[in-house]
Amino acid sequence: MALILFAGLCAADSAKAASYVNPNQVYSYERMTYDMKVLARKYPSIVQYRSLGKTPYGREIWAIKLGKGDATVFYNSSHHAREWLTTNLVMEMIDQYSEAYMAKRTFEGYNVQSVLNNTSIWFVPMVNPDGVTLQQKGLNAFPKSIHSKLIKMNNGSRNFKRWKANAQGIDLNRQYPANWDSLSRNSSVKSPSFKNFSGYRPLQAVEAQKIAQFTAFVDPEITISYHTSGRILYWHFKNKPQFIDRDRRIAEAYGRMSRYTLVKPSSNPSGGGYKDWFIQTYNRPGLTPELSYGVYETNPPISVFNEEWKRNRKAALYVAAEGDKLWEAKVSDANYNITTFEKVPLYDRPNTSHKTKLTLNPAYVKVTGTYKDYLRIGTTYGPKWIKKGYYINGTYKKISMPILLTEKTQLHSMPFTAKAGTYINPQTVKAVKSYNGWYAIQTVNGEKWIKPVNAVLNFNPVEANEQAVITTAVDWYDYPHTTKKRAVQLQPQTVTVKQVWGTWRYVTAAEGEGWIK
Template sequence: MRKSILIILCMLLVLQSTIISRQAEARSSTVVDPSTTYTYAKLTRDIQSLARKYPEIMEYRSIGTTRYGREIWAVGLGRGEATLFINGSHHAREWLTTTLNMYMIEQYAAAYTANRKFEGYDARTILNKTKIWFVPMVNPDGVTLQQLGLDAFPSSVHQALITMNGGSRNFKRWKANLQGIDPNRQYDSYWSSLEANISYPFWRNHKGSSPVQTLENKAMVNFTYEIDPEIAVSYHSAGRIIYWSFHTLAANLPRDKRLARLFSDYTGYRLMPQRSDSSGGGYTDWFITTFNRPAFTPEIGISRPRL
């Protein structure tokens, strides 16, 4: 099982290293179009279409519902027992990571169904031995606000959202969920000592009043325990860097660094140095310290000045 997981990770890296440069190459025969704005509505339609197109290898279900009624979709690909977990869009403005998740799902499913190799790897053999779970959009309310603005939500909450956005009606910078809580500062790993916290609901960096407070985070924690993955990958943006360690046990550092170097070699992304004083609260921080297994946070795309 461990060998199959490593091979799947290699497949993942090959695809991830090329997708952004291929956004304009979407074909009419495919479901996922990576050149468009990837909304929650499109995500839902595409998951349903892919499940109809690839019933032999794909399943999906909701793992929770947001306060505003959007499902947090999980997509399973494969038949095996060894499990890899990939997720995206903890942060609303980083929805290109959802596009990446969905593009992976379709490419792997197509290779499996056609019984062809993917970049030299036998997709059918690998996915018969393993399973990849995806949660492509962890924070669908936040993504919807960032993309569509106030009109996507009841007028009764508009003023509160404007206040959390520093008085602005432009939500392009928005990272949080609709309660002004950052989902990637909510996990119970060094949460109490988390640095640079904003103490009130805001468009960024508010960790909430307790760990795993939000519906989104509860769904992610419960689902992770349920599928019990061997490796987790949580996509963010931007900077073309990879976070790979967080208070990692000394015995696990050689294993995790070997995988991190593999990730770096395939993508060209720079490995961030291992630190024991990192702040915490993120999904991979929690996964590493809770399960003592490898987890990676790749930051895709070109870094721009932070808002």
């Protein structure tokens, strides 16, 4: 999936702050697509979008990312065709929150910059664009060759205002593998229909497949699946006992905020829904708020939007803040600095599937958290992750020191690395950095690190040209180091001293040249 990048408010002002989305209209797929691209252009630092793939009739299933954080939550809307008012709601959220972020304003008491710097809210505003288009525009939006098939699935009617399914007559919110066999077996609808057909197998519909796959990619801490109608809130599907208190707390807070009534958990829930599958699969909180007062077999009227906005306008910020708490509980706190030595890729989250096109050049950076084999660092793009690997804790010391290498020495790209490198022969080199017994030197291939053995540090001999008399046999050496003694001694004679290094003398004798003490 290619991510497309274009590079608070008080309650009384919140409905006026941004004007790129007009939620008080029949909100079509085309309008949503246009508004999404406008928002991405207007707020390139925090709004990005991608396509999850196309529906059977070629409409993109769009996903929109709002925020920079590594914690994630996921909102989806319009699983059901006639419930497109939920798309209006989430698009207005993106519009309003983005404006508040850029204006550095609070929104309903939330510091939007703080929330969106820590958490990314993912939206799929229209899960079912084919179904929504059929419900809003009727047969003319589809090829004539399938009109008779659509009419048949609609029980002979040309009025599609009650349409709930996708364009193949599959109810997308009965497609998820959570008690699906029982749901399908007990359903009275056994073939494609305008509503309630659960398909011939779970995740049969491409739209449901894409949402399930995208959920695995986002790996959200909390999901919200908006539906209509009734102003009720589903939050339970066979939740494990150890998670009940957590999930109920979040649901009750959401219920108080929206003034939706929590649905009492059932001992025998029907299943098949996105929320059901998410809770069962991820053991995390999943909510299904039903917008609007109850309406029968059609979409809620546009006139209800303002009331639903009042009830839900801060909902995604609350969910994002709660999602961040859940995520941070999984991340090990850290507060130390490291130095990297190679250009490395940055990740939005500690997972290979979240690799970005951004890279970190060799740098001294602060680590704020760890998770498995990844380190979290702060960047101008928000928190990012790097893989554990070629770095050191703290940093090196800059020096200027000559070192006499007395043995063949391997070159490394950084300290402590086991990566194979080339070797240099014994010679005098200049060290420009040091770290725990490692030294950086300049080579024809750039800066390299060495861990010298039997080397002479600060080697800076003084040139000489004088005669000296050796009266007894002495040991002599290849280099001014006690480990480099030759097998034979230097016999008594007069020698020429060429260099002096502490107590060492480099001499020319009848037998050749070498070091003596």
